[in-house]
Amino acid sequence: MKDKTNLTGLNPDNFRSVINGKDTGLYILRNGSGMEMCVTNYGAIVLSIMAPDSHGKFENVVIGFDTLEEARRQSKDYYIGATIGPVAGRILHGAFRVGEKDYHLQLNSVSNTLHSGDNGFHTVVWEAQQPCENQLLLRHFHADGEAGFPGNVTVRMMYTLTDDNGFRIDYEAETDRDTLFCPTNHAYFNLAGMGTPTTSIEDHLVRINADFYLPIDMNTNNTGEVRAVGDTPFDFRDYHSIGERINRKDLQLLNGHGYDHCFVLKKPALHELSFAATCISPSSGRRMDIYTTEPGLIMYTGNYLPGFTGMHGTVYPRRSAVCFETQCFPDTPNNPHFPSIVLREGDLYKQTCIYQFSTQP
Ligand code: BGC
Numbered sequence: 001m002k003d004k005t006n007l008t009g010l011n012p013d014n015f016r017s018v019i020n021g022k023d024t025g026l027y028i029l030r031n032g033s034g035m036e037m038c039v040t041n042y043g044a045i046v047l048s049i050m051a052p053d054s055h056g057k058f059e060n061v062v063i064g065f066d067t068l069e070e071a072r073r074q075s076k077d078y079y080i081g082a083t084i085g086p087v088a089g090r091i092l093h094g095a096f097r098v099g100e101k102d103y104h105l106q107l108n109s110v111s112n113t114l115h116s117g118d119n120g121f122h123t124v125v126w127e128a129q130q131p132c133e134n135q136l137l138l139r140h141f142h143a144d145g146e147a148g149f150p151g152n153v154t155v156r157m158m159y160t161l162t163d164d165n166g167f168r169i170d171y172e173a174e175t176d177r178d179t180l181f182c183p184t185n186h187a188y189f190n191l192a193g194m195g196t197p198t199t200s201i202e203d204h205l206v207r208i209n210a211d212f213y214l215p216i217d218m219n220t221n222n223t224g225e226v227r228a229v230g231d232t233p234f235d236f237r238d239y240h241s242i243g244e245r246i247n248r249k250d251l252q253l254l255n256g257h258g259y260d261h262c263f264v265l266k267k268p269a270l271h272e273l274s275f276a277a278t279c280i281s282p283s284s285g286r287r288m289d290i291y292t293t294e295p296g297l298i299m300y301t302g303n304y305l306p307g308f309t310g311m312h313g314t315v316y317p318r319r320s321a322v323c324f325e326t327q328c329f330p331d332t333p334n335n336p337h338f339p340s341i342v343l344r345e346g347d348l349y350k351q352t353c354i355y356q357f358s359t360q361p
Pocket of ligand 1: 077078079220260298300304323325
């Protein structure tokens with residue numbers, strides 16, 4: 001039964017619980033243009049983004065769940081809609097060095113660490129506060145050693161649903177000891193609208209502001225190489241559908257089982273908020289422009305989605321959704337030629353990402 005109190009149809013009672021002594025709940029953000037977003041503070045998971053199509057019809061454009069249990073279960077393996085951190089992406093052998101000290105993280109992806117292991121930000125109950133209807137402030141105190149990372153880190157995130165239909169994420173963090181920091185958001189988008197039967201994202205058109213991308217090995221680790229996109233299926237400098245080249249016998253697409261790669265964004269200056277990519281669903285006319293302060297954008301085409309059932313009975317098979325993760329280059333700690341992700345004691349970390357929605361005929 002869809003709940004009538006919100007456009008998404010979620011029942012707030014299904015998200016009320018106590019985990020690790022902290023209260024969880026459902027938070028609803030609304031802007032002045034009729035858009036709505038549902039979020040739970042467990043993992044800071046985005047459960048819905050209700051965005052209009054070219055006829056003004058509002059539909060959910062991200063994978064979501066009806067209950068906290070389901071959201072928790074699926075974000076554990078697939079990080080659905082969650083905030084990832086302290087460090088997003090894979091770290092080779094889970095090993096890194098900060099200052100004079102070596103650290104070893106839990107290995108949860110073959111012999112490597114993915115998305116900071118099983119106890120990353122996606123499992124944290126964030127302290128949540130809604131200063132106004134279109135904003136949610138999420139806070140987490142990361143204690144020294146949590147998930148294997150050094151430093152007592154105070155993390156603040158603001159989710160804003162702007163009146164011009166942007167989902168804006170502002171991250172801030174401070175540490176009392178040098179550490180690594182590079183979070184991201186792991187929403188899975190299908191701009192046709194999540195419904196039954198589920199459509200593939202292979203018809204979505206994508207443009208990415210990148211002349212280079214980072215090749216991966218068979219375990220999806222960056223090899224450290226920075227390769228030009230020209231004459232490859234990774235050239236999205238003009239619009240291409242996701243499906244156009246995804247099944248080519250290209251070693252990189254075979255390694256990723258599709259796209260699961262970091263694009264090196266063309267930027268006016270490192271950490272300046274700038275255009276990263278556009279994604280368009282031709283069937284609905286929905287368009288999403290992505291802006292970020294970060295140097296990289298991972299396009300992950302849901303290659304491992306197993307077909308579980310999510311919100312309102314919707315089934316999400318392989319390639320039914322695509323992630324655009326704005327972040328540092330994966331495995332930066334082991335690639336000194338990538339822009340550093342060391343957060344120094346006394347410095348203020350800042351990151352902004354905007355998923356800007358609009359429509360076109
Ligand atoms: C990674 C994929 C991984 C997925 C987990 C993505 O960010 O790049 O390799 O399978 O997260 O759902």
